[in-house]
Amino acid sequence: MTDEAQVRADDRAHVFHSWSAQGLINPLPIAGALGSYFWDYDGKKYLDFSSQLVNINIGHQHPRMVEAIQEQAAKLCTIQPAFANDKRGEAARMIAEVAPGSLNKVFFTNGGAEANENAIRMARLHTGRHKVLSTYRSYHGSTATAITATGDPRRWPNEPVAVGVVHFWGPYPYRSPFYAETEEQEGERALQHLRDTIVFEGAGTIAAILIETVVGTNGILIPPPGYLAGVRALCDEFGIVFIADEVMAGFGRCGEWFAVDHWGVTPDLITFAKGVNSGYLPLGGVVISDEIAETFRERPFPGGLTYSGHPLAVASAVASMKIFKEEGIIEHARALGEDVIGPGLAALAAKHPSIGDVRGLGVFWAIELIRDADKTPLVPFNASGAAAGPMNDVAAACKERGLWPFVHFNRIHVVPPCTASVAEVREGLAILDEALTVADGFYAS
Known part of the structure; x- marks a missing residue:
């Protein structure tokens, strides 16, 4: 077995995952991480716009x-x-x-x-x-x-x-x-x-x-x-x-x-x-x-x-x-929110009709996605299965492009590490810009 195959086999046979129906998940094996990125065994890198569970504030593997x-x-x-x-x-x-x-x-x-x-x-x-x-x-x-x-x-x-x-x-x-x-x-x-x-x-x-x-x-x-x-x-x-x-x-x-x-x-x-x-x-x-x-x-x-x-x-x-x-991380996080993430998300909201609201502070932001001018959520509250399909499609579009998003109900949370560089944040926002065209496709004008 390759390393990845062994990781998958052990996980499927012996790991009981939280918040999951065990037979319906297929966890991605992760080989490593550094700074604002992690990667799989094929070497595909993901910009971590979720900070894992919104906790990797100083980034991965800080020396x-x-x-x-x-x-x-x-x-x-x-x-x-x-x-x-x-x-x-x-x-x-x-x-x-x-x-x-x-x-x-x-x-x-x-x-x-x-x-x-x-x-x-x-x-x-x-x-x-x-x-x-x-x-x-x-x-x-x-x-x-x-x-x-x-x-x-x-x-x-x-x-x-x-x-x-x-x-x-x-x-x-x-x-x-x-x-x-x-x-x-x-x-x-x-x-x-x-x-x-x-x-x-x-x-x-x-x-x-x-x-x-x-x-x-x-x-x-x-x-x-x-x-x-x-x-x-x-x-x-x-x-x-x-x-x-x-x-x-x-x-x-x-x-x-x-x-x-x-x-x-x-x-x-x-x-x-x-x-x-x-x-x-x-x-x-x-x-x-x-x-x-x-x-x-x-x-x-x-x-x-x-x-x-x-x-x-x-x-x-x-x-x-x-x-x-x-390393001035508190100040850096504040500046990222004020100077980069906030203005960047405002620009996306002006471009994408599926964005109903943008809100946040520091490196803690949400994009709320809607279906129409009446603010109908893109997916229903607590949606699962087929009902969650549109948000799953948006998330998949992000991952295909090398961005790992934090998605919950009808929202994408923009929560990169507090140490993320301006260039990394802009890279993530550019990928979101592309992925949001998927959400726009569900919008009834």
């Missing part, structure tokens, strides 16, 4: 990251969480230093789902309440409480799992659930809806409001001006913990350390993963305010993980944050 992991492996591969460890403490300090307000402690997890799971646990214990409010257009992970807090259809086959989660509608100016005519109106009406939900659920029963600062997989929805400040004010008024899920939006993805920095809002808890070390090793966590940390000063926190703050993982986080600072 400083690889070296840091190798160095730590030679020094100390693992030690259990009850001990103090130099890299664990350094990573926590560095994260706290860039977090807003008085968020000064970090609880490390293996990923984003566990981060949200533990943040909810902290909020419930801190308040003595049990309910959690989260939006319908959201994804928070696939563990028990995290998948229940998730709003998108991945929640449905997992129910019932956890109790006490109530969903509400967040702002979405392009398809306003509040019939708003302006962004300001959308923000005001969304906040009134949230206030009504709090009142009718009973404020005294609500431990936390869990919000993706910028909604990720479910649309890259940018909150209207004043919305997050309004959520903060409601949480203060009713004694509710504000949890900002920054698993996807944090660590440079939106052109800031944390997306909340765009609006000058300080949550009580921030959950993170993905971009903190670009997924080179499994790592996530919760950044905790002094007030909530004080709850557990003499009261044990009833949660833990064997690999919480694993030395190899936190060493990669330390290296990653040094790379961010010393």
